[in-house]
Amino acid sequence: MTELHVTEDVLAESAPSKRGANFVIVLAAIVLASMALIFGLGLRHQQQAQPTEGMAPLFTLKTLDGQEIALESLRGKVVVLNFWASWCGPCRDEAAELEATWQHYKDKGVVFLGVAYTDTERNAQAYLKEFGVTYPNGLDYQTRISALYRIAGVPETFIIDRDGHINEFVMAPLKRAQLSAMIERALAKGSQP
Structure with missing residues (x-):
């Protein structure tokens, strides 16, 4: 009988407490619910496609060198709006393709604007320096501009015509020839009277 009693004591000591088991179950439920919420929000975001036509949403970008550029003030010029991140x-x-294209078009009625998506100022500045980027760039504080354009990932580039309409949209890295062709199409459209 003593032997049986020892076995029960050993089993009682090695079994997890009911309280600990409940904690694990609750923790697992919270993790699963969080994952479901994140997945659901991601699907909802995917269903809201980027604007690919019509008027470009208006915003003001505070550049990393302290300027404020309002998209509305660029009417009459073709705007290349590029969303990017250092990571x-x-x-x-x-x-480098964007910078080379900017250098070619900067005196031809074309403005490039870079919007750093979910990035830090330090990392964004290092990125711009590393690649010798000279066109205006700014951080998207609280992702307000990204939300207007429903950014799903980076890079994403919008070509906005002289009248402020979205002319083209690309959700992929661009090569100079491809970007130049897009800019030429926007320049060829002219301005509506």
């Missing part, structure tokens, strides 16, 4: 590999792939 984005494809953004790094297109950075």
Whole structure:
């Protein structure tokens, strides 16, 4: 009988407490609910496609050098609006292509604006320096501009015509020839009277 009693004591000590088991179950439920919420929000965001036509949503970008540029003030010019991030590999792939295209078009009625998506000022500045980017760039504080354009990932580029309409949209890294062709199409449209 003593042997049986020892076995029961050992089993009682090695079994998890009911309280601990309940904690694990509650924790697992919270984790699963959080994952479901994140997944659901992601699907909802995917269903809201980027604006690919019509008037471009208006915003004011505070650049990293302290200027404020209102999109509305750029009417009469073609605007290349590029959303990027320093941590984005494809953004790094297109950075030199964008800068080279900017250098070619900057005196031809074309403005480039870079919007750093979910980035820090330090990392954004380092990225711009690394790639020699000279066109205006700013941080998207609280992702307000990204929300207007329903950014799903980076890089994303919008070509906005002289009248403020979205002319083209690309959700991929761009090469100079592709971007130049897009800009030429926007320039060819002219301005509506």
